Amino acid sequence: xxxxxxxxxxxxxxxxxxxxxxxxxxxxxxxxxxxxxxxxxxxxxxxxxxxxxxxxxxxxxxxxxxxxxxxxxxxxxxxxxxxxxxxxxxxxxxxxxxxxxxxxxxxxxxxxxxxxxxxxxxxxxxxxxxxxxxxxxxxxxxxxxxxxxxxxxxxxxxxxxxxxxxxxxxxxxxxxxxxxxxxxxxxxxxxxxxxxxxxxxxxxxxxxxxxxxxxxxxxxxxxxxxxxxx
Amino acid sequence: xxxxxxxxxxxxxxxxxxxxxxxxxxxxxxxxxxxxxxxxxxxxxxxxxxxxxxxxxxxxxxxxxxxxxxxxxxxxxxxxxxxxxxxxxxxxxxxxxxxxxxxxxxxxxxxxxxxxxxxxxxxxxxxxxxxxxxxxxxxxxxxxxxxxxxxxxxxxxxxxxxxxxxxxxxxxxxxxxxxxxxxxxxxxxxxxxxxxxxxxxxxxxxxxxxxxxxxxxxxxxxxxxxxxxxxxxxxxxxxxxxxxxxxxxxxxx
Numbered sequence: 001x002x003x004x005x006x007x008x009x010x011x012x013x014x015x016x017x018x019x020x021x022x023x024x025x026x027x028x029x030x031x032x033x034x035x036x037x038x039x040x041x042x043x044x045x046x047x048x049x050x051x052x053x054x055x056x057x058x059x060x061x062x063x064x065x066x067x068x069x070x071x072x073x074x075x076x077x078x079x080x081x082x083x084x085x086x087x088x089x090x091x092x093x094x095x096x097x098x099x100x101x102x103x104x105x106x107x108x109x110x111x112x113x114x115x116x117x118x119x120x121x122x123x124x125x126x127x128x129x130x131x132x133x134x135x136x137x138x139x140x141x142x143x144x145x146x147x148x149x150x151x152x153x154x155x156x157x158x159x160x161x162x163x164x165x166x167x168x169x170x171x172x173x174x175x176x177x178x179x180x181x182x183x184x185x186x187x188x189x190x191x192x193x194x195x196x197x198x199x200x201x202x203x204x205x206x207x208x209x210x211x212x213x214x215x216x217x218x219x220x221x222x223x224x225x226x227x228x229x230x
Numbered sequence: 231x232x233x234x235x236x237x238x239x240x241x242x243x244x245x246x247x248x249x250x251x252x253x254x255x256x257x258x259x260x261x262x263x264x265x266x267x268x269x270x271x272x273x274x275x276x277x278x279x280x281x282x283x284x285x286x287x288x289x290x291x292x293x294x295x296x297x298x299x300x301x302x303x304x305x306x307x308x309x310x311x312x313x314x315x316x317x318x319x320x321x322x323x324x325x326x327x328x329x330x331x332x333x334x335x336x337x338x339x340x341x342x343x344x345x346x347x348x349x350x351x352x353x354x355x356x357x358x359x360x361x362x363x364x365x366x367x368x369x370x371x372x373x374x375x376x377x378x379x380x381x382x383x384x385x386x387x388x389x390x391x392x393x394x395x396x397x398x399x400x401x402x403x404x405x406x407x408x409x410x411x412x413x414x415x416x417x418x419x420x421x422x423x424x425x426x427x428x429x430x431x432x433x434x435x436x437x438x439x440x441x442x443x444x445x446x447x448x449x450x451x452x453x454x455x456x457x458x459x460x461x462x463x464x465x466x467x468x469x470x471x472x473x474x475x476x477x478x479x480x481x482x483x
Contacts, residue, residue, distance in 0.1 A: 039405050071411055079404045162311075164250060166407060167303035171254065173411065174299050175261065177418040178292065 021105065028109040032080045040114060043072055044121040051125035061132050061140065062197040065122060070145035071173050073114040078152035078165035081110035085162040093230045100227035107153050115145065143212040144193045148173065150219040157226050191215075233326060237334025238341065241308070245342040254300030255350060262293035262354055268362045278442075282358065282366055283374040287442035289354045290378050291434045297350050298343070298386065298432070299414050302394040305339050306406055309399035328480035332396075336470055339391035347383045351375060374441050381440045385462035386433060392466035396473040423447075429457035437462075 047064050054060050083089065083103050096102050122137045132140075148169050155165035176193045183189055183198055192198060195208040245251065266272060266288055268279060278284040312318045321331060352375070359371050398406045417432050424447040427436050435458035439450050473479060 035402050035404070039402055039408070042405070043408060067415065068412065071415075072408055075404055075407050075411075079407070161250060163303055163307050163403070166404075167250070167254075167300055170303055170407070170411060171257065171296060171300050174296055174414055174418055177415055178296070180419070 024105055025109050028081075028106055029113070032110065032113075036076065036080045036110075036113070040072075040076070040117045044117045044124075047121050048124045048128075051128050059197070060125070060129065061137060062194065064125070065118065065137055065141040066144055066194050066197050067177070069114075069118045069121070069141060070148050071169070073111060073118070073145040074148035074152045074169040074173070075166050076110050076114045077107055077149035078156055078169060079163070081106045081153070081156070082162070082165070083153070083156045084158070084160050085156065085165070098227075099230050100224050103153065103157060103223065103227060107149070111145075111149050115142075118145070139206070139209055140196055143209040143216065147193065147212050147216040147219070150216040150223070154219050154223050154226070157223060233330045234334045234337070237331065238338040241335055241338025242342055245304070245338070246345070248304060251301065251304055251346065254304075255297060255346060255353075258293060258297040258300070258350060259353055261296060262289055263357060265293065266354070266358070268358060270363075273363075278445075280362075280364060281442070282355070282371045283442040285358050286351065286355060286371075286374040286378050287438055289351060290382050290441065291438045293354075294347060294350060294386075295414060295418060295433050297346065298390050299410075301343055301346060302390055302410055302414075303407070305343070305391060305394040306398045306403055306410075308335055308339065308395050310403055322480070328474070331480070332470065332473055335395055336392055339395045340387055343391040344383060344387040347387055348379060351378060351383070377441050378438075382433065382437050385437065385459050385466075388466040389432065389462040390466075393469045396469040399473055399479060400476055426451040426454035427458070429454060429461045431458065432462070435461075 047068070050064065051060055083106065086092070092102055093099055118141055119134075119138070122134055122141070126132070126134060126137070151172060152165045152169045155168040159165060159168075173193075180192075180194075180198050183192060183201060189195060189198075189200075189202050189204055190208055190211055192208065193212060195205045200208075266276070266279065266285060268285075273279050276284075276288075312321070355371050355375055359366060359368070394406075394410070413432070417434060420428075420431060420434060422434065424444075427434065427439075429435060436451060436454040437458045440455060443450060
């Protein structure tokens with residue numbers, strides 16, 4: 001009897017927590033505004049159109065889903081999911097139970113929605129030009145997107161200045177593109193963000209994706225420590 | 231005219247004091263030195279690094295892209311920021327005209343990008359001149375530097391400053407970032423060739439071939455050079471023109 005009651009209470013608590021998260025996510029979506037959806041939809045549509053008209057010579061999937069879409073995810077995380085640059089940050093930092101939870105929820109909402117658009121773009125592109133399975137596209141997209149977005153989230157909590165987080169990510173993104181020639185050094189291929197775009201000369205792209213994801217998780221450890229200091 | 235100068239002065243001062251821009255300049259300089267410092271390794275890797283003209287050409291065509299991308303992010307917020315901080319209603323309530331405000335902002339941004347790019351080139355060439363393990367005359371460094379300023383720095387600064395200030399005044403700033411990223415990403419991944427380069431390149435178009443020409447590819451197409459210059463100046467001016475055409479941007483006059 002006691003066990004049953006305890007089980008029901010745990011279920012209720014879980015439901016309540018899930019309900020709270022859903023309500024807060026809905027609030028975050030409202031804060032993002034309509035422009036977020038319009039720009040994301042326009043970008044996805046442009047990529048699908050590009051998939052239709054781009055010739056076979058172009059390595060479409062790495063360009064679109066390893067280089068461009070992850071950067072868009074980072075811009076979205078930094079601009080629509082801004083934290084310290086938010087005008088209400090001081091109030092939230094002073095009054096919320098956990099600043100980290102707030103940052104994580106905002107990030108998860110924005111990153112999740114952008115990733116949904118990315119998955120839709122992948123499915124639509126694959127329908128037009130089947131070259132790679134969807135699962136492989138997901139593995140290609142997620143690690144760089146997660147790393148760049150996490151970097152944006154970390155920069156967002158470190159810098160008060162607006163657009164600074166997007167600028168940091170933009171610079172990292174461009175420097176990564178410019179340093180492709182460094183792949184001649186052994187070992188660099190393991191940490192290069194856009195390994196499939198660079199041609200994956202050593203056939204180690206799965207290892208690379210794992211390391212990039214781990215680096216993204218490490219950024220979240222730093223972010224957690226920073227949030228605790230506020 | 232006095233009001234335009236006042237805005238230009240304010241814009242220039244505010245941007246020049248921005249610490250983030252100096253951080254970007256420093257990062258771009260460190261990266262360009264890692265790539266081009268006249269060390270034994272780099273001299274063995276880069277065939278023409280002993281030529282000061284090649285060094286300036288390389289800094290301008292490759293490494294300045296990082297600085298310009300960073301400055302673009304910082305400049306993009308200049309017009310939206312006035313609306314956000316409540317400065318715009320204050321300006322609208324004064325006797326300031328739309329043309330004075332827009333030209334002040336654009337020229338301030340242009341002078342700022344131009345100055346930062348000149349400092350970047352001077353700093354890098356200075357390091358090269360001091361650290362090179364072979365004798366170089368001062369004029370061998372100054373001549374390509376002056377060429378780079380007139381041939382490339384002016385049109386590139388105009389393009390970057392005018393586009394990054396004017397376009398976010400008309401569209402969502404994130405969409406502008408995305409478009410800029412696609413453009414810069416394409417520039418960064420485009421590989422040079424013996425043929426005429428596409429006219430729509432920012433720093434690696436045919437304009438920079440006027441600074442230094444590859445000995446094995448001596449062909450410089452003046453038509454392509456002119457097209458590159460026209461694209462940069464024309465796009466910058468067209469962005470500014472669009473801002474003038476947008477009636478809702480300022481009060482009816």
